[in-house]
Each structure stands twice: as structure tokens, then as C-alpha cells.
Amino acid sequence: MNRILKHHLFWPIAVLAALLLFNFLYSSDFFRIGMRGGRLFGSLIDILNFGAPLILVAIGMTLVIAAKGIDLSVGSVVAISGAMACLTISKGTGGDSLALVLTAAGAALGLSLLLGLWNGFLVAGAGIQPIIATLILMVAGRGIAQLITDGQIITVNSPKYQYIGSGALAGLPFSIFIVLALFLLASLLTRKTALGLFIESVGVSPRASRLAGIRSGWVIAAVYVFCGFCAGIAGLILSSNVASADGNNAGQWYELDAILAVVIGGTSLNGGRFYLTGTVIGALIIQTLTTTIYMTGVPPTITLVVKAFVVLAVCLIQSETFRQALVQRWKTRRYPAEREVARHV
Amino acid sequence: MAEREPILEMKGICKEFPGVAALTNVNFRLFPGEVHALMGENGAGKSTLIKVLTGVYSITRGTVTLEGRTHEVRSPLEAQQAGISTVYQEVNLCPNLSVAENIFIGREPRRLGRIRWKEMNARAKVLLKERLHLDIDVTLPLEHYSVAIQQLVAIARALNVEAKVLILDEPTSSLDQSEVQQLFGIMRKLKGEGLAILFVTHFLDQVYEISDRITILRNGEFVGEYPAAELPRIELVSRMIGKALHLLEEMPKAPASAKSGAETVAEAKGLGRKGAIEPFDLRIGQGEVVGLAGLLGSGRTEVARLFFGADRPDSGKLTFRGKGGGTRGIQSPRQALDNGIAFCPENRKTEGIIDDLTVRENIVLALQAHRGWFRTISRKRQEEIADEYIRKLNINPPNPEHLVKNLSGGNQQKVILARWLLTQPKLLILDEPTRGIDIGAKAEIQKLVLQLAGEGMSVLFVSSELEEVLRVSDRIAVLRDRRVVKEIADQNISQQHVMQAIAGV
Incomplete structure (x- = not known):
């Protein structure tokens, strides 16, 4: 019993369970999952589907925080990535060809990686404090996204692109599979290779890690690049889900929700030990909470x-x-x- | 010097912290118009004494009299008002404020609540010019000027209060030679004006250049007060370290051998770093233990760090006969690691252990870094390694999943040693490997060093404990004032020789 209480996942799971229980008591329909048009639907499915972008961003954020950093620019990167993808599709010919959608996704993710690299360079190369370094892109990123969309909301009409965020595979939203794939990738990279150890070591003490022979700068740069990549995918899902890109509002407050998810998941803001599973549960708690608030009819104000x-x-x-x-x-x-x-x- | 009334007299000062006596029966006298050097090794109680004087600490027992009156201060502000001004080692002024603002901060000349800028600037200018011979634009921000000027501004600020006693705590540690001379010129002038100056430094040359009188502390105890002219350097050093020279027993020497003729493993030629260590040459042969001796701040650690690539040199070259056989330069810790150099840094807590990780993770860290992130050491192998080294080095508690921050200092040191021994280095650099650890662990580490050297590993051994350096070293490089001043080999290794070299006689 004591071991269960002490486990790092105990409290996150307990909170999530309590939230779900509340929902069940409030509305017994909450757990009902139906089948319509070959796909499952219901509140739980919605939480997973709408929570997908947040989970992705939070996974990236976990590694950044583990390396004693923070990335405030994820929300802006989400917007930039969505804008880039939608722009490519709206400018392209052949409307709904697979090649065009792949080009769009490639361009958006390439740009996201570059933005992550920029953050990594500012923090590891130029030695700027993470909160300031990423604040730059957080603010400037909104401008970049507006620049890409020319201040308009770009709407696209491409069923293939929309599949990313609202398609279904084996009855489940496709975005869930993306999240699953990325979660597995992050877990494998950090737990099956020595990257996790290096990230934790650098997060606890960059100086001591450097003197132990770890290239601290590269490790730090790498986590920001990965975080940018995660935010980029989240941007694709989000813009694809609504079939449009809004440079101004897409991904707003994502950085805060992501940081919250990481902390609820048990990773300390001081860096060091990180828990990817905890982060996923943390993100689910936040998404469930949002759904609950809407469902119980709390006034929007x-x-x-x-x-x-x-x-x-x-x-x-x-x-x-x-x-x-x-x-x-x-x-x-x-x-x-x-x-x-x-x-x- | 005629016996005048001391301006400041401390008698039988005791200061106890819970469980520790920091000062025991310390006497200290300061006369007007003298420079008095306070000397002692690290932890001797110099800082505590100064903090007692400046009202940071209260005293447990003893009396302090200033100008014949009992001096009881409860805060640095009260001490200042009583006429005791202090300039600390790090300049603690505001670099973004103007020189004049820095001098007058908190005491700006005002009228109706408004600062009278013109008067303040004019007074700052006069103060600097007349008392410190410094003619600078006082309206520029402080950061505009060199560290030396900043130090002088700090002194000016201290003088601005009606100072009778000026305490300079390591004022020269970040100054170069000509800047030191500039500072000394000013100290002489102030001395001539009747100010009493208490001077703390680690540089022996400077002590003899400027001081009239020396008080020595050791382990919180008063050793003695001497006129500088009557205390030979060698005496000063032996009293600081606590061994009279004639009483020294000969240490059993490290097994002398043909080691000095052995193949060179690492060689520094003209290696140096501005502000840290003057260019030096040093060769380390295979299986040789080279000790670095010198007082604190003499540049021992800096030499060790340059050998590991922890700091970048700005002159000279370091070549290392790496694992591949060829020689190559060392630019970064990673290169050092890949070439077979290991380094246990002086500052174990902040630069050695990764305190929130486990013993196992700390041990495999360097080897894993060497292999790269992809060629992972399997969990099972990690556990085998950890168990092996826990047994070999006698790490306690013998639990590889224990967080390393919960271990004692000595066991943490062993974990770092294990980390590096695992990489099978050709050169092991140990900077203060036994600081702050108990006698038993100390002896174990010394034994280990000798054993490793016997197996053909080269060792660069840095320690502030002279006996320890003597015990393990085949050859000793002596440092003084950031210079390698002498190398003492085999049969000449004796405490007397080394201490003479440290003192520079």
C-alpha cells in the first residue's frame, strides 16, 4: 500500500480518476461510447481527440524542463506550423493530392525544427536564460504566423489534410495514433538509449555534466529541437481539425497548459528526473477539466x-x-x- | 615603531557556531597609520574575524575596543558609522549606476528630498582626485571602467564614511601587476594620512611589500603577531601550516624509481590563461604521480583544469599521448575523456556529483558519455559495474540505487573516482580529492593513488595538505602567485624544500 502511495504516478492517476468520477456522477452518459458512421464517439473519445495537441506539446516540454529549461514559444510554433501547412496547401495546385499534403506537412515540420534549433541556439550557444530566450520566439512567433497567413485566416479544403486532425483509423481518431507514435518514440529515445540519462544529468547540473564528458550544449539544443518538432505536429493536428489556420489564436496559452501538465505529471521545474507517462496523464487531466467545465454549464465568463x-x-x-x-x-x-x-x- | 595606543584592539575573541568553535582566544591589534596583514590558511578564521569586526556576527566571548571605548556593533551599518569600512573581495557595487552614485548611494546630498546631482558629482570628483589620485569622469556608469578602478571606487565609497579603520579583504585577487601597484600606492598614501588598514591576501609577495605587521591565525586560533620585517617568509609559511621546520619528521617517500625517465604521457608547453595562471611547462610521465603544491589561490586548481580542458588556455599547447598512441591537443572535457584523461574537480558538490541521480547513474556517466548516446550500457551491465565498484572502493551504503546526494563527502568522492576509473584513464587528475572527508577515507584514497600509479596510471595530484602531496608524489611542482616556480624531484622531496619554494626563499 505504501509503495503504491509513494509511486510517482499515484496522485496524477488519483486526480484523473476523481475528475472522471465526478463526470460520471454528474452525467451518466459521460462514459457512453457509441458507434456512428464507422467511428467511435463519446466524451472520452473527444477528450483524447481534443487533448492530442496538448499531449504532444507537453511531451516535448517535459524533456525541455528535465534539462532545466522551459519553452514558452510552443504556442507560437503551433500557430506557425499550422499556418505554414495551410498556406502550402492553399497555394498548391491539385487541391487534394497526397503529395501536396505531404509537402505541406514537411514544410511545416521543417520550419518547426528550425524554430526549435533557434531556441536551442539561444539557450545553449548564446547562454541566454531559457525563459527569456523562448519568450523572444513566443512574441515574435505570433508575428511570423500572421506574416505567413497575411493577417487572414486561411481556410483549406483538402480532405486528405483534414484526415490528420479529424480522420478515423480503426474507429479511433487518427490523432490518437500520432500521439501514441510520438510517445513511443520519446520513450524509446530516452529510456532505451542514454539520452534520458544525459538529459537528467544536464538538468541536475550542467557544469558537472560537462566535466563528466557530456556535451551539455548539444543535449540542451536537442531537447529544444525535439520540443519544436512536437509543437509542429500539434500545429498540424490543430489546423487540420478546423481546416484553417489562424495565426493570431491557434495554440494560444498552450505553453502554460503544457507546463502545467508536466508539473502535474511529477516532473520538477528544477530539472532532472522526468516522467513522460506522468505528463500524458497531466495533459489528460487538463483536457478532462476543460471538457467538464463546458459540460457542467459553467458560464463562459x-x-x-x-x-x-x-x-x-x-x-x-x-x-x-x-x-x-x-x-x-x-x-x-x-x-x-x-x-x-x-x-x- | 613606537608603542602607541592601538585604534582597535580585540582580546580573547571566541566565536562558536553550533558544534564548532570558529575562533578561540584570538587577539588582534591595529594601530593608526599601519597596514596589518591577517594571514592564515583556508578555514583559519580570517573571514570570521572580519565578520565579527563588521557586525555580521556577534562574539561569544572577548572584548573589542575601538579608540579606547568598547565597540559593540550589531550590524554592518553600525560598524560603518563607528568608522570601520570594508571592501570585500568581489566588488559589490552597482555596475549600471554612475561612479558618483556608487560612492554616495544611500547618502546622497539632498535638498527638499531631491538629490543635488551637481554637488554629488563635484564631491565625488574631489574625493577621488585628492585621496586616490584618480581623475575620471564620475558621471559615467561604473561598468565603463576596469575592475581595478572599480576596486578603487569601492575604497572611495568606504572612505567617504568617516573611516578610521579600512578592511581590505583580498582586494588584489582580480587585479594584474600594475593595478596592484596602483592600489598599493594608494594604500601607502592612506596609511600616511593615519588610516589603519587591515589587509587580507593569499599572495605572500604582496604581504611583504605592503604590510608593517602580520597576525597569523590557524584553525581559529591565534598563532602570533609579528612585525613583518622580523618574520622570515619560511617562518610565516610554517606557522600558517602549523609545523615548525626543525620538528618535521621525514616522511617515508613514495617509492623512488626510474619513473621520471619514463615515457611522457602529457606535456604542457607555455600553457597559460590570463588572470588564472602564468604560462608554464609541465611534463607527466607514465606511472608517475606529479603533485602540485602551493598556497590557496596560487594557481594549483587552474593548472589541473587546463590539463583536462575544463578551461580554455589562451597561450601555449598541451599534448597528450592518447589511447591511440599519437599525440594530440586537448580542447574540451569531452576530448580529454575520449583521450583517456580523468578529472575529479575540487568542487565536488557543484562540479563533481550529479546529486539528484543515483550512485549507479553517477558511476556510469563518463563511460556512457564516451560511448555516445546510442551505444547504451544495458541496465544489467550498469548494475554489475556499480556493484563491482561499490565493492572495490568500499562505497557506503552499498546500494547502487541510493541518491548520491545522500552519501557522505568521502563516499561521494569515491563515486566520482569510480566514474573515472571505469573509463580506464591514462592520466588521472585529482584536485583536492580528500578535502572535507574523514581520516579513514582519506587514507584509502591515498593508497588507491599509489596503487594505480603502480599499475602504470599517471596521476596529477593537487592538495592543500602538504603532507599528503609529499606522501604520494614522485615529483612536485610548486606554485606561487599563479606561477609554477619550481619542480622538485625524487631525492629532493622534503617538506622543507617544498615550503621554501612556496615561500620563495
Whole structure:
């Protein structure tokens, strides 16, 4: 029992379960999964489908945070990637050819990798603090996305492109398979090779790692490139889902939700140990919360406040200090007099 | 010097921290118009004494009198108001403010709440010119000027308060030769004006150049107070280290051998780095233990770091006969690692261990870095390696999954040693491998060094404990004031020789 309580996934899973339970009590339809037109649908499927971009971004963010960094530019990269893909398709001839869609995705991901490299260069090469270095692209990135879309919302009419974000494979949204593939890729890269060890080592102490022979700079650059790549794919899914690119609003606040997902998942903002599975659960918690808020009919004007309160509660539950304080109070609840006496002793 | 009234007198000062006595019965006197050097090895209690004077620490026992009155200060501000000004090692001014602002910060001349800029600038200018012979534009930001000028501005700020006692804590550590002379000129002038100056430095040459009187501390205890002219350097060093020369017993020497004639493994030619170490030559043969001796700040660590490529040299060349056989230069830690050089840094906590990782991960780190990220050492192999080295080096607790930050200093050091021994280096660089660890672990590490050298590994051994360097080294390079001043080999290795070289006589 104690081992289960101490496991790093215990609290994230417990919170997710509590949220799902609440939804079940609120509406028994929540868990119903139906079949329509050869694909599954239902609230749970929606959470997975709409949560896909966030999970992707959060996976990239996990590695960046593990290396003692942070990437605030992911939201902007999401927008740029979507804009780039939609622009390529709208300018291209042959409307719905597979080649065009692949070119568009390639261009968008290539650009995302480049943006990640830029972040990596600023942090590892130029030695700028991560929060500032990526803030530059966070702000400038919105401008770049607007530049690509020429300030308009580009809509595309390409069923093949739309498949990325809203297609179905074996009855499940295609985006789920993308997430699964990327999660496996990240897990294999970090746990089956020594990359994970290097990232954690650099995250704990870049100086000591360098003196142990690790090329700290390259490791740091690599995680930003990977994070850019993840944000790029998220951008594809997001823009494909709505068949349009909005340079101004796409991927807004993603950086904050992603950081939150990473922290809820158990990875410390101080760098070092990271938990990819925890991050995925963290992202699912955030997505479930968003869905719950919409479903329970909280007025749109105060949804953010409600979300903030739930997030605060989640963070408090995860805090060891807070739990101990709570337990302490609970244990002494029946003896108010004792406390009164203790004060005078 | 005629016996005048000391301006400052400290008697029987004791300062205890929970569980440790930092100062025990320390006496200190400071006369007006003198420069008084406070000497002692690292941890001797110099900083504690200064902090007592400046009101950072309270004293447990003892009395301090300033100008015949009991001096009790509870804060640095009170100390300043009483006339004790301090200039710390790192210039702690605001580089983005003007020179005048830095001098007057917190005491700006005001009228109706507004700062009178013209008056402030004029007064700053006069202060710098008349007292420090420094004619500079005081309206420019401080960062515009060199570190030496900044140091002088810090002194000017200290003088601006009605100072009677000026404390200079390692003021010369970031200055070059001519800048030091400029500072000394000013110290002489201030001395002539009757100011009492307390001077802390690690540079012996500077002590003898400027001081009138020397007080020596060792392990928090008062050793003595001497006129500088009557204390030979060799005496000064032996009193700081705590061994009278004639009482030294001969150490059993490291097994002398034909090692000095052995094949060269690493050779530095004119290797140097500005501000850290003057260009030096040093050769290390196969199976040879080369010790680096010298006082703190003499450049020992800097030499070690250059050999590993941890810092970039700006002159000279380092060649290494690598694992492949050919010679090559070393530019970075990674290159050093790939060529078979290992380095246990002086600062174990921040540069050695990765404290949030396990013992196993810390041990395999360098070998894994050498193999690259793709050729992973399997988990099973990692565990075998960790178990093997835990047993070999007697690491305690013998649990490879323990976080390394929870180990004692000595065991952390062994983990780092294990990390490097695993890479089977040809040259092992140990910078203060036994600092802060208990006697037993110390002896184990020394034994290990000798054993490894016996097996043909070359070792560069740095330690502030002279006895230890003497015990393990075949050859000793002595450093003083950031220069390699002497090499002492085989039969000439004795504490006396080395101490003479350290003192420069």
C-alpha cells in the first residue's frame, strides 16, 4: 500500500480518476461510447481527440524542463506550423493530392525544427536564460504566423489534410495514433538509449555534466529541437481539425497548459528526473477539466476562474508539505482544548 | 615603531557556531597609520574575524575596543558609522549606476528630498582626485571602467564614511601587476594620512611589500603577531601550516624509481590563461604521480583544469599521448575523456556529483558519455559495474540505487573516482580529492593513488595538505602567485624544500 502511495504516478492517476468520477456522477452518459458512421464517439473519445495537441506539446516540454529549461514559444510554433501547412496547401495546385499534403506537412515540420534549433541556439550557444530566450520566439512567433497567413485566416479544403486532425483509423481518431507514435518514440529515445540519462544529468547540473564528458550544449539544443518538432505536429493536428489556420489564436496559452501538465505529471521545474507517462496523464487531466467545465454549464465568463481553482487544488494535493499539514490538523481535530492548553504551557 | 595606543584592539575573541568553535582566544591589534596583514590558511578564521569586526556576527566571548571605548556593533551599518569600512573581495557595487552614485548611494546630498546631482558629482570628483589620485569622469556608469578602478571606487565609497579603520579583504585577487601597484600606492598614501588598514591576501609577495605587521591565525586560533620585517617568509609559511621546520619528521617517500625517465604521457608547453595562471611547462610521465603544491589561490586548481580542458588556455599547447598512441591537443572535457584523461574537480558538490541521480547513474556517466548516446550500457551491465565498484572502493551504503546526494563527502568522492576509473584513464587528475572527508577515507584514497600509479596510471595530484602531496608524489611542482616556480624531484622531496619554494626563499 505504501509503495503504491509513494509511486510517482499515484496522485496524477488519483486526480484523473476523481475528475472522471465526478463526470460520471454528474452525467451518466459521460462514459457512453457509441458507434456512428464507422467511428467511435463519446466524451472520452473527444477528450483524447481534443487533448492530442496538448499531449504532444507537453511531451516535448517535459524533456525541455528535465534539462532545466522551459519553452514558452510552443504556442507560437503551433500557430506557425499550422499556418505554414495551410498556406502550402492553399497555394498548391491539385487541391487534394497526397503529395501536396505531404509537402505541406514537411514544410511545416521543417520550419518547426528550425524554430526549435533557434531556441536551442539561444539557450545553449548564446547562454541566454531559457525563459527569456523562448519568450523572444513566443512574441515574435505570433508575428511570423500572421506574416505567413497575411493577417487572414486561411481556410483549406483538402480532405486528405483534414484526415490528420479529424480522420478515423480503426474507429479511433487518427490523432490518437500520432500521439501514441510520438510517445513511443520519446520513450524509446530516452529510456532505451542514454539520452534520458544525459538529459537528467544536464538538468541536475550542467557544469558537472560537462566535466563528466557530456556535451551539455548539444543535449540542451536537442531537447529544444525535439520540443519544436512536437509543437509542429500539434500545429498540424490543430489546423487540420478546423481546416484553417489562424495565426493570431491557434495554440494560444498552450505553453502554460503544457507546463502545467508536466508539473502535474511529477516532473520538477528544477530539472532532472522526468516522467513522460506522468505528463500524458497531466495533459489528460487538463483536457478532462476543460471538457467538464463546458459540460457542467459553467458560464463562459468564469470558466478560467473555475479552472484555476481546480488546478490549485490539484497542486495542493500533490504537495507533500500540504498533505502533512492537513493530516496533522485532521489528527488533532477532536482536541481543541489540548491546543488551547499547549498554548499556555 | 613606537608603542602607541592601538585604534582597535580585540582580546580573547571566541566565536562558536553550533558544534564548532570558529575562533578561540584570538587577539588582534591595529594601530593608526599601519597596514596589518591577517594571514592564515583556508578555514583559519580570517573571514570570521572580519565578520565579527563588521557586525555580521556577534562574539561569544572577548572584548573589542575601538579608540579606547568598547565597540559593540550589531550590524554592518553600525560598524560603518563607528568608522570601520570594508571592501570585500568581489566588488559589490552597482555596475549600471554612475561612479558618483556608487560612492554616495544611500547618502546622497539632498535638498527638499531631491538629490543635488551637481554637488554629488563635484564631491565625488574631489574625493577621488585628492585621496586616490584618480581623475575620471564620475558621471559615467561604473561598468565603463576596469575592475581595478572599480576596486578603487569601492575604497572611495568606504572612505567617504568617516573611516578610521579600512578592511581590505583580498582586494588584489582580480587585479594584474600594475593595478596592484596602483592600489598599493594608494594604500601607502592612506596609511600616511593615519588610516589603519587591515589587509587580507593569499599572495605572500604582496604581504611583504605592503604590510608593517602580520597576525597569523590557524584553525581559529591565534598563532602570533609579528612585525613583518622580523618574520622570515619560511617562518610565516610554517606557522600558517602549523609545523615548525626543525620538528618535521621525514616522511617515508613514495617509492623512488626510474619513473621520471619514463615515457611522457602529457606535456604542457607555455600553457597559460590570463588572470588564472602564468604560462608554464609541465611534463607527466607514465606511472608517475606529479603533485602540485602551493598556497590557496596560487594557481594549483587552474593548472589541473587546463590539463583536462575544463578551461580554455589562451597561450601555449598541451599534448597528450592518447589511447591511440599519437599525440594530440586537448580542447574540451569531452576530448580529454575520449583521450583517456580523468578529472575529479575540487568542487565536488557543484562540479563533481550529479546529486539528484543515483550512485549507479553517477558511476556510469563518463563511460556512457564516451560511448555516445546510442551505444547504451544495458541496465544489467550498469548494475554489475556499480556493484563491482561499490565493492572495490568500499562505497557506503552499498546500494547502487541510493541518491548520491545522500552519501557522505568521502563516499561521494569515491563515486566520482569510480566514474573515472571505469573509463580506464591514462592520466588521472585529482584536485583536492580528500578535502572535507574523514581520516579513514582519506587514507584509502591515498593508497588507491599509489596503487594505480603502480599499475602504470599517471596521476596529477593537487592538495592543500602538504603532507599528503609529499606522501604520494614522485615529483612536485610548486606554485606561487599563479606561477609554477619550481619542480622538485625524487631525492629532493622534503617538506622543507617544498615550503621554501612556496615561500620563495
